Amino acid sequence: MFDLFLLFITVFVYTVTRIRHKSKKRVNLPPGPPGWPVVGNLFQFARSGKQFFEYVDEMKKTYGPILTLKMGIRTMIIISDANLAHQALIERGAQFATRPVETPTRKIFSSSDITVHSAMYGPVWRSLRRNMVQNVLSSNRLKEFASVRRSAVDKLVERIKSEAEEHGGLVWVLRNARFAAFCILLDMCFGVEMDEESIEKMDRMMTEILIAVDPRIHDYLPILTPFHSKERKLALELRRKLVEFVIEFIKKRRSKIQNPNETASSFAYLDTLFNLRIDGRETTPSDEDLVTLCSEFLNAGTDTTGTAIEWGIAQLITNPKIQSRLYDEIKSTVGDRTVDEKDLDSMVFLQAFVKEILRKHPPTYFTLTHGVTEPTTLSGYDIPVGANVEFYLPGMSEDPNIWSKPDKFDPDRFITGGEDADLTGVAGVKMMPFGIGRRICPGLGMAIVHVELMMARMVQEFEWSTNPTESGVDFSGKLVFAVVMKNPLRAMVKARV
Known part of the structure; x- marks a missing residue:
């Protein structure tokens, strides 16, 4: 039934638009699978039964490291070659530093152009990013939040102990890890106390929004939008509820920093936004803009950190020798005291272990979508304005x-194996889990600290092993905002004496 409906829509739209298509100037796009008029390769992808990254991985074997997929109105140019990524994002970074225009569904997440992750390349984006990096994510500023991280990781350890006691030693890894990461970011963002119920409610609401704005077929074929009006209404209602909920915490923070009789924590990201002048505009961000900026700050660092921890624990369970070696390094570095953030710089194997997690299990299979500011070429092919330029990370990592034996999880490749990778991509691209170039994730340094600290404490406090009801660890992944384990990891823990 769906096939017949799609065929009808295809014929109808093609008939209406064929004159316009004929008048367009022909461009030399990278190769790709032939598709149907108007719908392009949407039909083939839907019929493949594969996840999108699996479909891309299959196509690149046929069409090479730069290929084109036509997905309805979207032209997707997918790059999976490290040298091409360096050419585009480092050597010609300004040309590839913008974003494609957002679809109406995606626009629900924000009410204006006041965002960091999706703002078009230009003065607004520069103002917002500069503010975030200089005032929140600089190395000096991050040190001020050390007590926040220590408190959240202490609570993580206690949550794991409590859950293990209630369930015979079994704990859900991702759920606990992402909760700890979310708590850290909440404190950094709002600087106000929240009870656990409020924390879980905010996390749930933001997750619902992300699910609601995940691309649907009408994002690729706008003619189908009228058939999905209920979905749009639902997404708008979710956004409204989120705004109402978050604004209460914004008001609390504003009151604390304006009222000398109230005690406020020393600093929060929100403080930098209240009076921020963006691109010389006369007005400061509205309360709804503040909700958007805070939401993207929280979303960007929660799932990515949580999934890195889940994959890391999975590898420790599968490779007990690596787990023992990591514990021995922690023990030899700190003795019987609790690992502190200042100890991380001395733990060479821990650093290599985390880097190998990011290589083998990048937080996502694709960077956030890039676009070009003007028509250009790459590898001899045209890259038109408006095209979605996607970088497929496993193609590089x-x-x-x-890489030597890339399928093997081997932290020693970064210590004794003579292999290394500059995560910024400036010295060359081998892996780019946080993106590279002008749109590189501004929270790269913070993310590394969070993952290293949480992994160190979790290994120091517990010995991790396989759930006895399962035969082993399933390393299949799926893309849900970040790359999570297809079957969430429930592990057995034993407190270390």
Whole structure:
């Protein structure tokens, strides 16, 4: 039934628009699978039964490291080659630093152009990013939040102990790890106390919003939008509820910093936004803009950190020798006292272990979508304005021409194996889990600290092993905002004496 409906829509739209298509100037796009008029490759992808990253991985074997997929109105140019990524994002960074225009569904997440992650390349984006980096994510500023991280990780350890006691030693890894990461970011963002119920409610509401704005077929074929009006109404209602809920915490923070009789924590990201002048505008961000900026700050660092921890624990369970070696390094560094953030710089194997997690299990299979500011070329092919330029990360981090035995999880490749990778991509691209170039994730340094600290404490406090009801660890992944384990990891823990 769906096939017949899609065929009808295809014929109808093609008939209406064929004159316009004929008048367009022909461009030399990268190769890709032939598709149907108007719908392009949407039909083939839907019929493949694969996840999108699996479909891309299959296509690149046929069409090479730069290919084109036509997905309805979207032209997607997918790059999976490290040298091409360096050319685009480092050597010609300004040309590839913008974003494609957002669809109406995606626009629900924000009421204006006041966002960091999706703002078009220009003065607004520069103002917002500069404010975030200089005032919140600089190395000096991050040190001021050390007590916040220590408190959240202490609570993580206690949550794991409590859950293990209630369930015979079994704990859900991702749920606990992402809750700890979310708590850290909440404190950094709002600087006000929240009870656990409020924390869980905010997390749930933001997750619902992300699900609601996940691309649907009408994002690729706008003609189908009228058939999805209920979905849009639902997404708008979710956004309204989120705004109402978050604004209460914004008001609390504003009151604390304006009222000398109230005690406020020393600093929060929100403080930098209240009176921020963006691109010389006369007005400061509205309360709804503040909700958007705070939401993206929280979303960007929660799932990515949580999933890195889940994959890391999965690898420790599968590789007990690596787990023992990591514990031995922690023990030899700190003795019987609790790991502190200042100890991380001395733990060479821990650093290599985390880097190998990011290589083997990048937080996402694709960077946030790039666009070009003007028509350009790459590898001899045209890259038109409006095209979605996607960078497929496993194509680089699993490239046998770059890595020795890329399928093997081996932290020693970064210590004794002579392999290394500059995560910023400036010195060359081998892996880019946080993106590279002008749109590189501004929270890269913070994310590394969070993952290293949480992994160190979790290994120091517990010995991790397989759930006895399961035969082993399933390393299949799926893309849900970040790359999570297809079957969430429930592990057995034993407190270390």
